[in-house]
Amino acid sequence: MAERKLMAGHVMRRLRRQQALSQAAMAEMLGISPSYLNLVERNQRPVSATLLVKLAETFDFDPRALTAAEPGGGREAIRRRLADPMFADLEIDRNELEEWLAAAPGGAEAFARAFDRIGQATTAAPAGDPVGLVRAEIARWRNHFGDLDAAAETLADQLRLGAGDLYGAISERLRVKHSIAIRILPVDVMPDVLRRLDLHARQLQLSELLDPASRTFATAFQLALIEARSEIDALVSGAGFGQIAADRLYRRHLASYFAAAVMMPYARFLRACEATGYDIELLQRRFGAGFEHVAHRLTTLQRVGARGLPFFMIRIDRAGQASKRYAGASGAALVEAEGRCPLWNLHGAFDRPGHLAVQLVELEDGGRWLTMARTVTPQGQRYGLVSAEFAVAIGVAAEHAGTLAAARGFDLAGTAMPIGLGCRQCLRSDCPQRAAAPAGRALVINERERRVTALTFAGD
Structure with missing residues (x-):
């Protein structure tokens, strides 16, 4: 708590009302002024350490309650819900929301609960959106x-004892134990x-x-379908999708x-992450994996008692369409947002293929993230044919990024690039890159002046 400002106005207000106290009476009991309370x-002042101690002494109050989730996920989460077109005529501004x-x-x-429940009922589309369900x-x-993870780690240890070459060890296990060449x-x-698995010829082709990294992954994938079948079946059954495509x-x-967990066993991979400062290029070489393999693996390190940093990952094409999104334990709105900001250098990664672009960004809610983006090309591309290229970004909250190799030379408390979650959800009024007014905000056209952005909107 000492490392960050603790804004918990809603909890303080609830406690005061539970005690049937006026602000003046509660302020007197806590030894502070009514105006400060x-x-x-x-939420215009944080709860100080002194005030926290006084609350515990005066009201037998559990300080952990102050870190409880904000109503509806907080100001920005509520604002995103209010951006729905059904509220467009209300033009609720920031002050009113606060x-x-x-x-x-x-x-x-x-x-928030009612809005989310209605949204789930109207947009789930269980018969037509297997990707969304998954x-x-x-x-x-x-x-x-x-x-x-546990099963993969055990298998990886067995394979490691059998041979130093993981691809060779997996190939041998498939041949000897499962009669697949x-x-x-x-x-x-x-x-x-x-x-391709040819069951008639008993071959994995x-x-x-x-x-090499993709060959190892492909053989580990086949081994997963055989040796982790019971665990996978249980998870698929528990999901209860009710449709073959989603299953x-x-x-x-x-x-x-x-497969990724076999290539990058949890304990060994986490130790390597911590020892190298989550240096992605070193991790690729050490575990014989591709950039996207490592990026995805970083989002999975949530074992109880041995957690890694809470990374997110997103993969987009040149049109900005997301084909992979994993928030992990990061809670990053950057992953879930349907739109993306052109000022985020995830898009700029296409300008320098293969180069790792590192950027410190700041969202409207004040959240700061250190992000790393690089292009990847799918396996199997050939000259003269249609080629594909994607940009993969991973990120972690700036407060956790101090030990990262990629953060060297960055002032994580200094200037960050101000970005939003796409123009339709962004309320920054001075953005020269704006392409549309925020949802729920009417355009204001003033012929007598030209502002930084050509799209001025009401309520800014």
């Missing part, structure tokens, strides 16, 4: 599956397939286009998770 309740949260935190929480299930687990086929035999998509994610 009023500022604390309105007053609502301070005066009626229970009402704000009730609104994403929601992965988020529910925070992309950490303890049973799979590995065969590398030329591209003219498998022109548009990278991996891999394209010659796969690089298969989730199964593929879980098998990929297991």
Whole structure:
């Protein structure tokens, strides 16, 4: 608590009302001025350590209650809900929102729950959106599956004892224990397939286009489908999707998770992360993995008693469309937002392929994140054919980033790039990059002046 400002006005207000006290009476009992207590309740002043001790002594108050979740997820989460077009005519500004949260935190929480319940009922589309269903299930687990991790770690130790070469050890295990041989086929035999299991020939056929890291991952993926079948089946059954496409998509994610955990066993990988400052290039070389493999693995390190830093990961194409999103335990709104800010250098990664772009960004809610972005190209691309390119970004809250190798030379408390969650959700009024007014805000056209942004909106 001493390392950050503790804003807990809604909790203070609730405590005062439970005690049936006026602000003046409570302030007198705590030895502070009524005006200061009023500022604390309105989240305009933090709860100091001295005040925290006084609360505990006077009201037998558990200080941990002050860190409880804010109503509806806090100001920015409520504001995103109010950006829905159904509220467009209300034009609720920041001050009004702050007053609502301070005066009626229970009402704000009730609104958030009702809005979310309605949204789930109207947008779930269980029959038509398997990707959304699987994403929601992965988020529910925070992309950490303890049973799979434990099984993969045990298997990795066994493979390590058998041979120093992981690919060779997995290939041998598939051959000896499961009667599946590995065969590398030329591209003219498998022109548009990278991996195929031929049960008739008892072969796992891999394209010659796969690089060493991808070959290892492909063989570990096949091993997952066989040796982690019971764990994967239990997770798929527990999800209860009720549709084949979602079941298969989730199964593929879980098998990929297991494969990555075999290549990067939890305890060894976490030790390497902490020893290298989460240096992604070093981790790639040490574990024989690709950039995207390592980036995804960083979002999974949530084992009880041995947690890594809470990273998020997102992968986009040049059009800004997200094809992978993992918030992990980060709680990053950057992952869940449908829009993205062009000032975030995730987009600029396409300008320097293969280069790691590091940036300190700050959201409207004051949250600061250190992000790292780099381009990746899918395996199997050939000259003369349509090629694909993606940008992958990972990030961690600036308060956790001090030990990162990528943070060297950065003043994490200094100037950060101000970004939003896409123009439709961003209320920054001085952004020259703005392409649309925020949802729920009417455009204001003034012929007598030209501001930094051509799109001026009401309530800014």
